Amino acid sequence: MARFTRVAGLIADVALGLPTKAVPYEVRRNVAVPMLDGVTLMADHYRPTGHDDPLPVVLVRLPYGKAGAFAHMFAAPLARRGFQVFIQATRGTFGSGGQFRPFTSERDDGLATIDWLRKQSWCDGRVAMAGGSYFGHTQWAVAPYADPPLTCVSPHITSANMTNRLFYEHGVPQIHTALSWSAQIGRQEQPGLLGGLPDPRVKTRVRRGLGRLPLQAVDVEAAGAPVPFWRDFVAHAEPGDDFWSQADHDGADLTRMPPVSTVTGWWDLFLAGNLADYTALRAAGNPARLVVGPWLHGEPGELRMVAQTDAVWLEHHLNGGPAPSGAPVRVHLQQANRWLDFENWPPEGVRETMLNLGFGGGLTSSLEEPEKLDRLEKLEPQTQETGKLEPQTQETGKLEPEKPETEKRKRLQAPGKDAEVSRFTYDPARPTPTVGGPLLQPPGKQADNRRVEERDDVLVFTGPVLDGDLDVVGPVSATIHVRTSIPYADVFVRLCDVDPKGVSRNVVDGIQRLDPRTAAAPGPDGIRAVHVELFPTAYRFKRGHRLRVQVAGGAFPRYARNMGTAEPFGSAVEGRSCDFEIFHGGDHASLLVVPVL
Template sequence: MGIAARLVDRQLGFDDPPSVYVTDDSLRVPMSDGVELLATLYRAPGPLRPRPTVMMRTPYGRHGLGTMIGSLLARRGFQVLVQSTRGTFGSGGQFRPFLHERSDGLDTLAWLRAQEWSDGRVSTVGPSYVGHTQWAIAPYADPGLVSMNADITASEFTSTFYPGGAPGLLNLASWVNQIGRQERIGAVTGFLATPIFSRRKRRAVESLPLQAADVALTGAPVVFWRDFVDNAERAREFWAPAEHDGFDAAAMPPVSMVTGWWDLFLDRQLVDFAALQAGGATARITIGAWTHGDRGSIATTAHEMVGWLDRHLNGAPDDGRAPVRVYVQHADRWTDLPSWPPPAAVPTRWHLAAGGRLSADGPATEDVADRFVYDPADPTPTVGGPMLQPPSKQHDNRPTEARDDVLVFTGPPLATDTDLLGEVGAVVYLRTDSGLGDVFVRLCDVDPDGRSLNITDGMHRLRPGSEAEAPDGTVVVRLALSPTGYRVRAGHRLRVQIAGAAFPRFARHHGTEDPVASATTVRPIRYEVRHGADHPSHVLLPYHP
């Protein structure tokens, strides 16, 4: 084993003697349509013999992320097949993200099981898009997989591409830059947030029409970007072949998940976990104070992966860990739970009140309307949150809260430390002058010095004619904010923001009914947010003892 591998093992906390392995590179795996995909096999030296295999299918190169995971597992004694997905790093065909992974994955699984070095038992591993390639085959594999390690990923991506119906612009632009340039400048380099790229990305997402932003980002058209923006109005229909959330939990293999409170797939991954658990599958999840691919999560992810594989492929004993392990931010502690959502969480309403107040005492008797104008030519900005690239996580929101197009409601100082752990929601009664618009709700932690740090948020794009309404015709927006595990310290105050945009994280609403991809004309939208006894606008927070 080389010096670099020893250093990696030491940094990750693996002190077991490493296994020796060899690699068989550039294996050609035939697909049912005649395309061949390239793969690398990590195996024990010497004559081939049937063994269980860990499979990983990646668009990021067999010698990038593939080498990192493949060699780590090979040093732990596992046999690993790493494959470049269709149209990437030497594999044939065109890379159309998400659309070919089911058929290609099942073809690869059948080929793998027919090899003399396979005993037919297959587990899968990998984060993010690599996790999606697992979801694309696990519900359909027959025989089934032995286990899955599906980290920072989800069974369907539509709710992450278009949160609440609004295109997740900035995160998708970051990913398009990576996949559009990675084979020219390297998979890792292509994802770095350099100053030059950050300026280029900002110009691209601010330009109209959005359809052409891929050329500004990468220098060439990117098919996935066009798919993303061209199908914003019919996302679920277009991406249906890539959606696997209708799985039968009872038929799923054991699944281990690692994610973070600041990961863009958190919301959907927790839905998947809850469905697996409710359906009787063996599943567990770990949630840290991490963003997508956070360096701080790597050691935990690696140990969860190796332990899960050892248990299910090698018959190692169960470690007895609780199904849910979460980190409570600002309490600096890990908490074990039997299930998600946390059964001990107490849903508690904080109501919007007159004078910019937030009250836990119930809706006021007086009905009040607060108004603002959202201008797409100067869309309300946002900072922090679950972003692929910095700035992410928590930031001071005071510059945004000072704008005329943001409503702010602040509660009194808390008498004691208050832990929020679980699902977060909001109900907002409102009208817009056109029936169109976006509704962005953010919960913040205001410290004694006045800093307003974001805890969680949610977005909803209004669809005229399909929204719930109060008896007087006021629209009733019910939206889910991202789940959280967070301690609000004594003396701090809770704050709620309401705005018509969170740009450029989400694509701005143009104020018209023009398609997202081609719109070039913008029109301001006038908002009226109502609260009081007849319109009890509120946030729903999960108090946890």
């Protein structure tokens, strides 16, 4: 058995890109840790064989099981490098007591665990934490509050803010992510599953559930039983509900944070929050480090980078090893197959470039010095030859009947009083679909957007053929001047890369909810300037390609459809169509701001 373990460890190290190392260790299973309310959490304790002296502890707290694949990936590789590791199942999971109500108890449980560790004879008082995704969140839940402070942390592919960055992105529920994860955690301890590995049949159940109305009980279809997280997610989405405040830690005193190392990906759903955290940490004086690669959430390349950076980071802070080399910020420039090093994020030396969305579908640069970027002068939009997407059918629920296609197109093309207005109608009975993007699970990343762009509820603005490579590196945002026929609406903006063959691939996007209960009132003419924060990026638009911007009223099923009413999204079954007017030019210019390196 020992021989098998050594061989398996060697294979794991090779897969993770780690130097092979075989420090012998022993594992003490099912160590009980008491919480303040009397609940007991279970953990496995990895310790180098033959070491009787107190050692620092690397704490990993996760809800996916302290053994199996996650132990082989996140605990054993560190143990083979001589670290003492304590991997704990969070409340209500894999033998730990209590109920698993994600994001609601990690601060109290984490601080109690750290206090208990420091009292053990085998701990020298120094505690570090490691891990990504949910067990990156368990680090944010305690790192700003631990006293004495933790030695170091590495909260990868996660965010200090869960509410506005993940659950309800700028007010819009991310139902695809929430239901996919609910199906995963709701089934992960059922017998017959292979160590928590994804079940391809669940994707079908999730997709079917997202198409139903109302949404409040579709967790039963996706997971086979009610899932507390999904019920909390749909029950606490209304403005002013502070239920999730315990999951957000971006308002904590960041000067109390220990040194931070973080890894994320350009297609990771946590990216925007991860980078906002990094910027805030550096502003607070934290010596944080950042790596951003071309990865979707949990891709093998992302996990390899997590393992490699953790090995160096922990060796430096716990054992006095050499500090990580290179600049503090290292990002992958997509489509260029190269890495860029920066001292800060956002990087210095970029020029914010405004791209005006022109009436008629053009995309125009508004640089003060246009000769520096004449490749972005106005050009008529490129036509598409592909067909339309079929309308999505609904299996349950009541929606207003769909208007005839000819009537929709007539209204779209009819001129208004103001010639600088583009129009479309969003209909929740026929929600605007989305493809690609930052999702919890594949498929995601880039996808062909042409069929979506053919729809009459998507406006498309296309720039000229680039006469040279254009590197966009940093935050991307949009200001859309819009008038809507009803006060409840969403504004979705997406930047795409159109190749010489006309294939349009998404690069970054963002969404913003308009809700009269939270948004500023429009002007007397009904027009409002809507700021949309798109995901950051580092992306090369190659010579011969074009930039394209989409504007729509939704992106389903990644985000919940806007039903056009104040009814909570989980219980809504009746919807109202919304007519959009997008304005161009003068005081009502609609534009995209891109950082050109």
